[in-house]
Amino acid sequence: MDEQNPGFINETLMLKLYKLTSSQYFGFWWIGLLIFLIQELPYIIMPFLSLPSNPIMNMEESSLLLDVFEKIIGSLCVATMILVNHQDAKLFSVVTKKEKLFFGLTIFVLVLNFFGWFLYDTGLQPIWVMMVFLVTMPPLYYIFVGLWRRNYILVMFGVPFFIDSFHTCNG
Numbered sequence: 001m002d003e004q005n006p007g008f009i010n011e012t013l014m015l016k017l018y019k020l021t022s023s024q025y026f027g028f029w030w031i032g033l034l035i036f037l038i039q040e041l042p043y044i045i046m047p048f049l050s051l052p053s054n055p056i057m058n059m060e061e062s063s064l065l066l067d068v069f070e071k072i073i074g075s076l077c078v079a080t081m082i083l084v085n086h087q088d089a090k091l092f093s094v095v096t097k098k099e100k101l102f103f104g105l106t107i108f109v110l111v112l113n114f115f116g117w118f119l120y121d122t123g124l125q126p127i128w129v130m131m132v133f134l135v136t137m138p139p140l141y142y143i144f145v146g147l148w149r150r151n152y153i154l155v156m157f158g159v160p161f162f163i164d165s166f167h168t169c170n171g
Contacts, residue, residue: 023087024153031092032082032145039141040111042117049083049121056120056130066164075159077142080157086150094148102148109144113137135165 016025039046040156046057061067116133119125141160146154 003112014089014091015085016074016085020084020153024151025085025087026083027085029082029085029089029149031101035145036081039113039138042114042121046121051121052123053125055125056134070161070164073157073164074138076157077139077161080151080154081142081145084151084153089151090151099148102144106141106144106148109137113141135155136162139165158168 014027014029016027018026020026046054095098112133114136117130119129120134139158143155143158145163146152146158
């Protein structure tokens with residue numbers, strides 16, 4: 001990273017505009033936007049499905065305060081994933097052992113989430129399917145993306161998002 005010219009697109013096509021911490025930059029990672037959209041695919045296609053029952057979209061929240069917190073912290077996860085880059089981050093890298101581990105966990109959690117949506121969309125909708133696959137997997141997805149990308153600000157938001165996801169159990 002060129003300290004004299006921080007607002008540039010480097011050789012990895014990631015925009016790094018402003019230094020946030022000693023190793024994290026505000027900028028833009030276009031693959032982060034793609035990764036977000038992939039995780040949101042079930043919600044994107046849901047309007048085109050004729051689900052006889054859709055309890056997850058009609059759940060009552062157990063606490064307005066926790067619901068607001070969940071929405072804010074979830075939005076911060078998405079924004080941080082797209083807008084924060086580690087100073088040494090490449091556009092896409094799974095070279096080191098840690099990158100391979102956390103990328104693998106990211107894919108594993110995404111597959112579990114999609115499996116849960118498959119169960120849900122085919123009518124298997126008990127609370128445990130919704131909680132295990134649909135509610136807890138997205139925060140874990142953000143945590144593992146953050147660990148894979150060394151985006152520790154994302155991990156910092158992902159952990160409380162994961163913890164807060166359990167309040168849905170009370171819904």
